[in-house]
Amino acid sequence: MRLDRYIAKNRIIDIVSRDLEGALKELLEVCDLRGEKFDRKELLEELLEREKTMTTYLGSGIALPHVRIEMKRPYLFAIGRCPDGLEFDGHGEYKELRLIFLLLASEREKSYLNVLASLARTFQEPSMVERLTASPDVATLRKNVADAFGRPRDQKRTKDNKFNRLILREAVKIATGAKCSAVMVFGDTFAGGVDAADDFGDFKTLLVTQSASEMTQAKRAFNAIIPVRAFGFNRLSQLRSAMLIGLTRGLIKSNERLCCVGGIPQSNQFDTLVVVDVEREFQSVFTRQSDMLPSSVKPEVLERVLGIATELSVEGREGKPIGTLFVIGEAEKIKPYTKQLVLNPFQGYEREERNILNPFMDETVKEFSFIDGAFLINGDGVLEAAGSMVHAPDFPKEMPSGLGTRHAAANAISVATDCIALVVSASSGQVTLFRRGQMLPLIVRSHSNSL
Numbered sequence: 001m002r003l004d005r006y007i008a009k010n011r012i013i014d015i016v017s018r019d020l021e022g023a024l025k026e027l028l029e030v031c032d033l034r035g036e037k038f039d040r041k042e043l044l045e046e047l048l049e050r051e052k053t054m055t056t057y058l059g060s061g062i063a064l065p066h067v068r069i070e071m072k073r074p075y076l077f078a079i080g081r082c083p084d085g086l087e088f089d090g091h092g093e094y095k096e097l098r099l100i101f102l103l104l105a106s107e108r109e110k111s112y113l114n115v116l117a118s119l120a121r122t123f124q125e126p127s128m129v130e131r132l133t134a135s136p137d138v139a140t141l142r143k144n145v146a147d148a149f150g151r152p153r154d155q156k157r158t159k160d161n162k163f164n165r166l167i168l169r170e171a172v173k174i175a176t177g178a179k180c181s182a183v184m185v186f187g188d189t190f191a192g193g194v195d196a197a198d199d200f201g202d203f204k205t206l207l208v209t210q211s212a213s214e215m216t217q218a219k220r221a222f223n224a225i226i227p228v229r230a231f232g233f234n235r236l237s238q239l240r241s242a243m244l245i246g247l248t249r250g251l252i253k254s255n256e257r258l259c260c261v262g263g264i265p266q267s268n269q270f271d272t273l274v275v276v277d278v279e280r281e282f283q284s285v286f287t288r289q290s291d292m293l294p295s296s297v298k299p300e301v302l303e304r305v306l307g308i309a310t311e312l313s314v315e316g317r318e319g320k321p322i323g324t325l326f327v328i329g330e331a332e333k334i335k336p337y338t339k340q341l342v343l344n345p346f347q348g349y350e351r352e353e354r355n356i357l358n359p360f361m362d363e364t365v366k367e368f369s370f371i372d373g374a375f376l377i378n379g380d381g382v383l384e385a386a387g388s389m390v391h392a393p394d395f396p397k398e399m400p401s402g403l404g405t406r407h408a409a410a411n412a413i414s415v416a417t418d419c420i421a422l423v424v425s426a427s428s429g430q431v432t433l434f435r436r437g438q439m440l441p442l443i444v445r446s447h448s449n450s451l
């Protein structure tokens, strides 16, 4: 989503104040609120109140205070730089702050969560924050913000070496010989993105990438983009996660055969060529295309949960491996099979605030993954509970050895209700999807870049 149209140069400033309240005041002052019903004082109070309830500090030096109001314009941004950090209520993390993105959004705008998600994605790139903070003056800062959110970057594409050309040529031969319907390319193999679609003749081309918003050029060249949020280290895990997202988004059909080309992220070198029958790869979890996702579950919700699960599996939490269980489906139908083990931490929050599509929920969910029990997530993304014990009727099918009660509970709930259960194993780091009593290992923890 292009956000530059909502970002005006005169609302990008250097903050003078030393505390958050003063900084927000300065940012509100540069917002032209003529003709709007609310006043700055009320808005400031609301922003501070919300900050006390739930911090908008995203990490990496960025805070994103935001509020929805009755407003004529859809969105209004004000951006402030504060290289020495800010004080706020004795909270240490604000000292790490370098940039504040204030977002005022109209209550009517339905794309609100997409805007927040798009911002959070842009901020994930560490060099971007560094570049903005280090801008020598406010004019350069304004130019760098425009670059970050608007124009495609002038990045060097390095696919053009002998070996990459050879792999691409072979991929076309193999795809033709194996009667593949599409070629799927892992774009993050290249630091500057990939523009390989021309090499694939008439095949349908799919680009898998973590930086979908930046792949402006590639978007034109490929038939579709499969955005992934995080990758496991293992190549086949990467493939499965990408295929799962492609399937849920309807970009891939279950009867397709794909020729996949990839390599180690950022290595600028293709090194893997594999042909996959989608149905065979996923046969354990669906019999028809429509079986993959429960009807109540939005594909982007599964993508988000998969992203968080992958990050928990790959990174752990505070240096330790972490395990958890996510149950995603129609909450009212799942609730009878759960029992709250501790006070539900999501109780009392507005539905929108506790929606997993809201990027602020990432850290919260990861934090609550320490709590014993399962997360219960409604199909629209609303986090209904954490710390729930699943007590679905026992399912007689034997579990593979080494899998204990968490996996058994996921298996059982996936049989008892129309849901997807996703387990992050504390002991192996594996992420496993359960659907209708069938299990599909998605991410295998491995610190080598092996197949």
Ligand SMILES: Nc1ncnc2c1ncn2[C@@H]1O[C@H](COP(=O)(O)OP(=O)(O)OP(=O)(O)O)[C@@H](O)[C@H]1O
Binding pocket: 323, 324, 325, 371, 372, 373, 374, 388, 389, 390, 391, 402, 403, 404, 405, 406, 407, 408, 409, 424, 425, 426, 427, 428
């Ligand atoms: N029915 C259940 N509902 C929710 N959470 C459960 C349930 N049973 C177990 N758990 C959680 O799973 C944790 C690990 O249990 P156990 O080691 O038996 O499972 P496991 O399948 O081997 O998982 P892991 O691979 O993560 O160790 C428990 O401490 C508990 O937090």
